[in-house]
Amino acid sequence: MDDKIKDPAADAAEQLSGGEIIAAIKDAGVEYVLSVPDLHTSYGLLMPIADDPDLKLIRVCKEDECLGISAGLSYGDKRALILIQYTGFLYAQNAIRAMAAEQKKPICLMIGLLGKPPGVAPQDAKRIGVRAVEPYLDFMGIPRQLIETDEDLPVIAPAIDDAYKNQHPTAFLIGRRPVAP
């Protein structure tokens, strides 16, 4: 086969569906999405979430607000997903340290790795900020999952469910731009 001709099945296997991510977070009982926009996930995730009547989107001004709001919501058994870019994740480290690492609140982070080419591991990315995400999460003791294709999606709902049932944080790294539903 001419290697310049792409296999349509291979393309399908390598896509990341925003609609399927949204379905997964709904399956996990997420009611609130707290977000600062991220070019990486804006079209495929944030805009569809904003239009979804089953999800309540709170647009915040800075990422650390999400940590406080999510912690407060957890006292009413309201589940939240924090949708931010890796730069915002880095910005919010002190709040993540306090609420996720020390207080073990069920903080669920979905972090867009803007600029990471699909198929390249985060630790091999050109951008130092992208390379820093996994070590920061590991240092904070926050479990992480790389979400790169639709094949990775089944981990999302159980991980969120476990975070809330067992009171601990969790993180998903969005490794390629999700496709809008």
Add this chain to the structure above:
Amino acid sequence: MMNRMDCLKILAKHVTDEIVVATYSSATDWMAINDRPLNYFAFGAMGLASSHGLGLALARPEKRVIVLDGDGSLLMNLGTLVTIGAVQPKNFVHFVGHNGSYEANGGAPLPNRDVDFAAMARAAGIASCHTFTELSDFEAKVGDVIKAEGPVFADLLIEQGPLSNRDYSEMHSAARREAFREALDAGM
């Protein structure tokens, strides 16, 4: 100019079953006056008391949430006013103890102590905004302020409190958070 302890003692007369979210100097003063299970303490990441309060207000719409913030804390999270202005939680009241200093951090002055927080809150979309400079005025109105439809914002111009070291460890404990959750679940 008012004294924070005096303000909080007056506020305590009006607090019944509300959630009170307090931080740093306001938290230790409030604890000395009114230690109760429905107190929630926002420590560890300065500036986020109002964000915790917003989450609690959304999570527990049947309860009123009163936030006791500090001016230095609010300045670390000014965007919260815009977020609260957008969400418009009807059960949310935000007090700011405005003494022009980072009192919990040794009393260094704010970059500008004369900032008009009520004007900022109003501009951010919070319609019900107040500034209190006299204790008698605060005493006359605070009962209505905490019962008004939210979001409500009130700037309390106060003198600097004592700069002695304050111990936040018990308020910051997991046991305290668990007691708060149990109180909420018990319908207190």
